[in-house]
Amino acid sequence: MTAVLELRDAGFRYRRAAAPALDGVSFAVEPGRSVGLVGESGAGKTTVLSLLLGLASPTSGAVLFDGVSLDRRDRTMMREFRRSVQTVFQDPYSSLDPRQSVGRIVGEPLSSLRIASGADARERVAEALRAVSLPADAAGRYPHEFSGGQRQRIAIARAIVSRPRVLLADEPVSALDVTTRIQIIELLGRLAEAEGMTIVMVSHDLSVVAALCEQTVVLQGGRVVEQGRTADVLGSPTDPYTRRLLASVPRLPA
Amino acid sequence: MSAVVEQAAQTAPDPRDRARRRARRSVTLGVGLTLVGLVVLVAAVSFVWLPHSPSDTSGGRLQGPSGAHWLGTDVFGRDLTTKLMIGARIALAVGVGAVVIGAIIGITIGMLAAFASRWLDDTISAVLDIIIAFPVLLLAMLIVAAQGASLGTAILAIGLAMSAVVARLTRVLAKRVLAQQYVTAARTSGTSWAGIVGRHVLPNIWPTLGVNLALQFGVAVLAEASLSYLGLGAPPPNASWGRLLQEAQGTVAVAPVGAIAPGVALVVLVVGVNLVADGLRDVADPTRRRSR
Amino acid sequence: MILDIQGLRVSARDGSALVDGVSFRLDAGERLSLIGESGSGKSLTSFAITGLLPEGLRASGSVELAGVQVIGAKERTLVPLRGRTASTVFQEPLTALDPLMRLGAQVAEPLRRHLGLRGAALRDAVRAALEEVRLPDPERIARAYPHEISGGQRQRVAIAAALACRPRLLIADEPTTALDVTVQADILALLDSLVAERGMALLFVSHDLAVVSKLTERAIVLRAGRVVEENTIERILTAPADPYTAELVRSARELDAALEVP
Numbered sequence: 001m002t003a004v005l006e007l008r009d010a011g012f013r014y015r016r017a018a019a020p021a022l023d024g025v026s027f028a029v030e031p032g033r034s035v036g037l038v039g040e041s042g043a044g045k046t047t048v049l050s051l052l053l054g055l056a057s058p059t060s061g062a063v064l065f066d067g068v069s070l071d072r073r074d075r076t077m078m079r080e081f082r083r084s085v086q087t088v089f090q091d092p093y094s095s096l097d098p099r100q101s102v103g104r105i106v107g108e109p110l111s112s113l114r115i116a117s118g119a120d121a122r123e124r125v126a127e128a129l130r131a132v133s134l135p136a137d138a139a140g141r142y143p144h145e146f147s148g149g150q151r152q153r154i155a156i157a158r159a160i161v162s163r164p165r166v167l168l169a170d171e172p173v174s175a176l177d178v179t180t181r182i183q184i185i186e187l188l189g190r191l192a193e194a195e196g197m198t199i200v201m202v203s204h205d206l207s208v209v210a211a212l213c214e215q216t217v218v219l220q221g222g223r224v225v226e227q228g229r230t231a232d233v234l235g236s237p238t239d240p241y242t243r244r245l246l247a248s249v250p251r252l253p254a
Numbered sequence: 255m256s257a258v259v260e261q262a263a264q265t266a267p268d269p270r271d272r273a274r275r276r277a278r279r280s281v282t283l284g285v286g287l288t289l290v291g292l293v294v295l296v297a298a299v300s301f302v303w304l305p306h307s308p309s310d311t312s313g314g315r316l317q318g319p320s321g322a323h324w325l326g327t328d329v330f331g332r333d334l335t336t337k338l339m340i341g342a343r344i345a346l347a348v349g350v351g352a353v354v355i356g357a358i359i360g361i362t363i364g365m366l367a368a369f370a371s372r373w374l375d376d377t378i379s380a381v382l383d384i385i386i387a388f389p390v391l392l393l394a395m396l397i398v399a400a401q402g403a404s405l406g407t408a409i410l411a412i413g414l415a416m417s418a419v420v421a422r423l424t425r426v427l428a429k430r431v432l433a434q435q436y437v438t439a440a441r442t443s444g445t446s447w448a449g450i451v452g453r454h455v456l457p458n459i460w461p462t463l464g465v466n467l468a469l470q471f472g473v474a475v476l477a478e479a480s481l482s483y484l485g486l487g488a489p490p491p492n493a494s495w496g497r498l499l500q501e502a503q504g505t506v507a508v509a510p511v512g513a514i515a516p517g518v519a520l521v522v523l524v525v526g527v528n529l530v531a532d533g534l535r536d537v538a539d540p541t542r543r544r545s546r
Numbered sequence: 547m548i549l550d551i552q553g554l555r556v557s558a559r560d561g562s563a564l565v566d567g568v569s570f571r572l573d574a575g576e577r578l579s580l581i582g583e584s585g586s587g588k589s590l591t592s593f594a595i596t597g598l599l600p601e602g603l604r605a606s607g608s609v610e611l612a613g614v615q616v617i618g619a620k621e622r623t624l625v626p627l628r629g630r631t632a633s634t635v636f637q638e639p640l641t642a643l644d645p646l647m648r649l650g651a652q653v654a655e656p657l658r659r660h661l662g663l664r665g666a667a668l669r670d671a672v673r674a675a676l677e678e679v680r681l682p683d684p685e686r687i688a689r690a691y692p693h694e695i696s697g698g699q700r701q702r703v704a705i706a707a708a709l710a711c712r713p714r715l716l717i718a719d720e721p722t723t724a725l726d727v728t729v730q731a732d733i734l735a736l737l738d739s740l741v742a743e744r745g746m747a748l749l750f751v752s753h754d755l756a757v758v759s760k761l762t763e764r765a766i767v768l769r770a771g772r773v774v775e776e777n778t779i780e781r782i783l784t785a786p787a788d789p790y791t792a793e794l795v796r797s798a799r800e801l802d803a804a805l806e807v808p
Contacts, residue, residue, distance in 0.1 A: 089435050096439075
């Protein structure tokens with residue numbers, strides 16, 4: 001099966017930087033097999049995300065979309081890419097435009113990617129809001145009227161409205177309360193099943209990644225130090241950094 | 255102090271405070287609109303009716319207020335009320351004209367700078383800083399020397415000077431918006447840069463920018479008055495209030511009304527505009543927006 | 547009794563209670579955690595102890611710190627207490643430290659004010675403080691600015707500044723939440739050993755049950771400004787009395803269970 005999204009020996013060096021932010025990173029996102037990218041600060045998670053989102057081009061190696069190298073200047077390809085790959089960002093307080101109504105926010109991909117308009121678009125927005133368990137009248141309200149967990153649901157609704165194949169989640173629950181985290185994780189899991197989406201989650205929180213992703217990729221200092229089935233990475237880690245990471249996670253007493 | 259605590263301290267407004275603010279805001283806005291409205295009314299009326307012809311010098315020189323001449327006459331015998339009413343047109347024309355020029359040029363350049371690469375942005379910012387440091391009057395003098403004194407050159411000079419200030423503000427506000435995560439989200443939603451400007455940048459910078467432009471209106475009117483006072487503004491028949499002040503200067507001891515009237519008119523307009531801007535600032539407060 | 551809080555109430559300007567009737571005591575050398583999510587009032591409670599509530603919030607009730615009543619006390623009564631009787635380590639070292647001041651100077655400040663140290667004695671004390679938090683190359687760190695070192699190192703410096711004058715009570719408000727996981731483990735171990743070595747009382751504020759269980763044995767659960775449960779962490783985890791606590795424990799267990807290998 002061709003991977004939907006793939007990084008092949010991807011590297012990225014910021015201008016005038018001494019060392020590359022990413023070096024020889026390779027992993028594939030196969031349809032139906034969710035992937036979690038784990039790393040601490042400085043591991044290169046943000047850079048990997050920029051590459052996966054098509055917001056930057058690798059300085060070495062390639063980003064492949066459906067097996068073809070992603071050309072950011074090819075408008076048709078980018079439009080298809082954006083329809084297929086959508087994102088949920090980390091901060092529910094700054095990822096929603098405070099001056100737009102929820103309906104307009106969730107409907108933005110539909111209008112920018114020319115997927116639907118008018119009544120058709122409104123119906124799809126309503127459908128997306130239902131899917132994330134938000135009330136129907138939410139479309140006419142503004143972000144500041146909602147809590148952090150609800151805002152994240154709005155962000156998820158925006159991400160699924162174009163019925164993407166891949167849902168990229170950047171630390172989707174880090175800014176939320178513990179009790180809300182579980183709800184959002186469960187929602188993402190449910191949506192992935194129902195809509196046939198593959199989830200790619202970037203996080204520093206191993207337990208969140210473990211709860212949702214079948215594959216785990218461990219990043220450190222811009223390199224992939226370990227990757228494989230989540231159960232294998234957790235159960236029998238081979239890399240010393242992975243082991244140290246696992247040992248550092250605070251666990252509840254048995 | 256953590257964000258949690260800050261939020262707690264801010265998001266619990268005293269309803270009495272809010273009511274007080276609303277009352278104050280409506281008074282500010284109300285008074286401001288009344289004052290500005292007065293000037294607009296006078297200007298509008300002046301197109302349809304004037305007590306005397308502006309060039310009629312039959313009134314006798316430097317007469318005090320009377321039944322025929324409500325504010326008296328000037329040194330040439332022209333009716334002051336007539337000149338004041340015409341001056342209202344000029345003041346409004348200057349305000350609107352300069353703000354329109356300043357806004358169009360300023361917002362465009364400011365946006366360009368916000369999107370530009372580092373070195374281009376730095377260059378534009380440096381040029382803006384130089385223009386802002388340049389006295390408006392000097393700029394006006396240069397333009398007048400080239401084009402001759404007229405209402406048009408006055409509006410142009412003031413508008414150009416204003417555009418630098420507007421550009422610098424636009425740049426800062428736009429950059430702040432561009433750094434927000436909802437702009438990144440818009441990009442991944444497939445929105446073009448033009449779409450991002452129209453959909454996200456402009457609506458988010460407009461409240462602050464709009465209030466600033468309203469304040470600039472008052473600044474423009476005063477700037478024109480200074481220019482006219484120095485003889486660089488529009489000559490009659492487009493005599494502005496500043497020009498009236500200059501003309502009345504020599505005879506203020508004999509006929510004080512000649513200087514007081516245009517002075518008061520200027521104060522009414524500028525204070526009115528500033529009060530409107532102040533009232534608008536509260537209206538633009540996003541935490542006021544609650545549809546619940 | 548180092549800390550005695552009775553019926554603490556923190557109200558906002560409109561009269562609503564952000565902290566409502568919180569009471570607990572802490573003996574010298576004792577450790578206690580305040581557990582709660584955002585809006586629970588846990589941070590406000592910890593600020594109220596040293597009289598550091600922000601403008602617009604009013605505290606009532608009784609907060610006795612080493613026998614001194616904090617509620618309604620004047621600044622000149624409170625200043626000698628801060629850093630000497632009770633010290634706080636905050637969540638975000640970048641904002642808790644002055645970005646324009648060298649780190650050595652920031653650690654020196656409480657030493658100069660409370661212990662009256664100057665010159666060479668002060669410099670030695672600063673170096674000793676930085677060594678105690680296991681910072682390598684303390685001279686270099688003392689000359690550096692906050693942005694020049696890593697997050698974990700900044701938090702160590704913040705801890706050094708907090709402990710410089712040997713306070714009897716350490717208040718740690720989410721001290722590791724903003725740090726990487728591997729760094730977090732080190733900082734928690736550091737706090738644990740320093741608190742034990744000096745026999746300090748510890749008030750640990752956090753939302754993370756797993757982290758809290760590493761440092762304290764007793765905990766108070768806060769929700770919407772009220773105490774909903776007070777017990778040992780063991781009992782809270784195995785037999786929570788309050789339904790909200792039960793929900794917190796359930797969520798924590800679910801996430802924790804994800805790390806178990808099938």
